Amino acid sequence: MEGTKKIVLLGQFGVGKTSLLRRFMTNVFEVDYKTTLGVQIKKKEITLPSGKKLSMIIWDLEGFSSVSNTRTSYLIGSDGFIYVFDLTRPVTYFNLREEIDYIEKNYPNVCLKIIGNKNDLKDSSSIEEYLANKNLKVHGFCSAKTGEGVEEIFRHIAFKIGSNE
């Protein structure tokens, strides 16, 4: 039996949400930065370990300064959130604690994964420690540029959502 799930990519401007999605969908990376306006929607089918197929409808939202400013109508009905921050720009993870608190309070039943992007440019260990001190667990580090860890992140959330069915 097939299922369809809505996954939303969240994160500040320029953290690489669209690049991650493009890498996952087409295995391509583009150097040019084009900011996302509104939302773009992609679909990818994944086979779960059980053999069932899961259609991921991925909503790539435009960047924000705080998740509380995002259009709530884009977030409702979601099955999973991937919160992306940029390892090279502290401003994208300094207020992560507040951001995650907001999401967990308003969308308690939605599966949430925190991802650090651009690990080809900066070592993640010190940031992981910094976030651990704030009681935050990062679920993965990746690079849309090299492709490292990207597939795993989307598979991970798909398996997690798929197993909850």
Add this chain to the structure above:
Amino acid sequence: MVKEDKLQLLRDILLIDDREVAQAINRRIETITDTIERREKLSEKVDPIIEERLKLFVEEIPLSLGPVITDTLKKQIAESKDQVVEALYPIMGKMIKRYIQSEIELLSENMNRKVNDTFSVVAVKRKFRALFTGVKESDLMLSELDAPNVNEVFVIQKGSGILLGNLSHTATVDKDMISGMLTAIKSFVEDAFEGGGQDLEAINYELYSIHIQNFHTYYIAVVISGTYTKSFENKLENRLLKLSKSLSPRISTLTKEAIDGVLIEFFKKWRVQKK
């Protein structure tokens, strides 16, 4: 040395260089005169310079003359509107005439087909409809020619935009993505304009209309081509209300295939256009 010899010697010493210079100048003048007076020699010297200047001039035309030409043309057109209309009228007239002719031919062909079908069930039905409603049979015929067609039906979960079921004969864009984007557009419009929790009910684009009917947990989007009349909208709304009565109580338990089946059954008698 006699006095005469001494004088000659002095003259030689003083004037020899001047003479040589004068001779060199004379030679140069002769060469220049020759160059100027003989065409081929002159063009050999001047042509490359003229060519270079010409090339530069051509390159600079759009920059230097472009705005001047545009302004002049604008001014000319503004000042001589009648002449411009006079010049364009025959061309435009011909084009419009040809288009109308072809449309009328098409219309008359369709009308003839319908008139020739006098004893068909549809024609008899039309005659009765004309008799009972008071609408002329010819008007009914005309409305039938551009009758609205249901092209696609989408049953979409509110919020998530997940496609619950669909009836379609096209295979262009992925239906899941269409339902996602429709939901995003719908959410955007409903958020952007402060209408106090109102719902988007229609999207129109040239030859097509998307009728949107909202229910509690889902909405139905119907893509229609042809003339989307108020009476058809009413008919469609009633049909969708009937559909929702059947769907709503079990929407959360039905699979996509089951909902697709319900849609096929519901729109069986409707003209769902194949592309």
